[in-house]
Amino acid sequence: MRFIFSCLFLVTFFNMSAQEEVKPEIKPLVKIDSLYREDQFYFSVTYNMFTDVPVKFRQNKFSLGLSGGFLRDIPLNKSRTVAFATGLGLSYQNYFQNLTISKDADGARVYGVNDYGEFVSNRYRQYAVEMPVEFRWRNSTFESTKFWRIYGGMKFSYIFSSSSILDDGENTYRINNNPDINKLQYGVYLSTGYNTWNLYLYYGLNPLFKSAKTVAGDNVNIKSLNAGLIFYIL
Template identity: 70%
Template sequence: MKNSLKPKYDMRLLFSCFFLVSFLNVFSQQETKPKIEPIVKIDSLYREDQFYTTITYNLFSNIPADLKQNKFSLGISAGFLRDMPINKNRTFAIAAGLGLSYQNFFQNLTISKDGSGASVYQVNDYNEFVSNRYRQYLVDVPIEFRWRNSTFDSYKFWRVYLGVKLSYAFATKSVLDDGETTYKISNDSNINQFQYGPYLSAGYNTWNLYIYYGLNPLFKSVKTLSGENLDIRTINAGLIFYIL
């Protein structure tokens, strides 16, 4: 009798174990795995190294009597600035860079040659010549103090940059057409090749206002035929674009 009941109990025990294992397996499959969030590393050492481009309207200041400009005197420059933050939040920085500039001036200050080949400077009425222009090409070294409210993950921010630009005019050219003769004077020795002055750029994101004022005269000790000293300074006013 006892021997006949033993197989039944063994079968029940076997089914019980199978049911328990199946239940635990289903339960384990329904458990939700914890979501793994990616670790975001904050770049606390970011810099605003930038390429820049300026488009300006060029002006003369400290001009002699009757000197006027006509047409649009265009200026274009481009270069790169290396950013060096000086505070923990990196909102203040010093930057230095290297660039090239092209400046064009349309005006009635004419440069011609006399019989001996010397340069002659004169302010003429516009009806006395057909066209007159002066242009120069420069290597620029900008150095600036920067404030901005940028962050490591934002390229859109307010900025105010105050700097000094040191420039070397490696090529200059004046072209005068008086209706009879065309005078082309390249690399006039009376032009100050070394030029410098302060500038300011301010704005938001890509679009920024820009203004530069030349501290030293464009010409060396030069006088016009009427005896006026040419103490002309240059002004560049327009827009500057920063590209990261």
């Protein structure tokens, strides 16, 4: 008899367990923002060159450029694939070349284009605040942050610090914040690529120097040309 009651109890228990309602898992709703903006931090690494250079002008070593800042995105169409952006950043540009700047006995600045055997080292570097203003196209959606892009526009830079250092083997000439330099620089640029990695090219529209001339009488009208990579980080 006890055996029968035990069997009945077990059957009833398993039957009740089987009839228990299995509640579905409730997942939190994720709200997707269809009115997104591509506000981004940017960082670029470039190889620095010059255009419109004097005769016999040469560069050696790797002339490095670094810049970084923040861009505010302003979409212009409903699908948000076309936009305008502007922002602020800082840049560091370093150049190794044979355009030398020294001083004569009266302290006047002397510009020359010298062979590399005529000096030990020569470099120019500058620090600037920059303001990019760009027009943007991308095939982005609010569901993905990975997309193709073509961004282009103008960049305005204000050089707040600069220095040239020449070691000719006998003397070292260091000229800080050369007054011959155009502190306000501007040029056009283009960046294109996919996701974080993008190619970058900048061409300066105004010369680095205001009215400098070499000892041979040539005007120094060199302009910046920077090529490298730019990274965008949300």
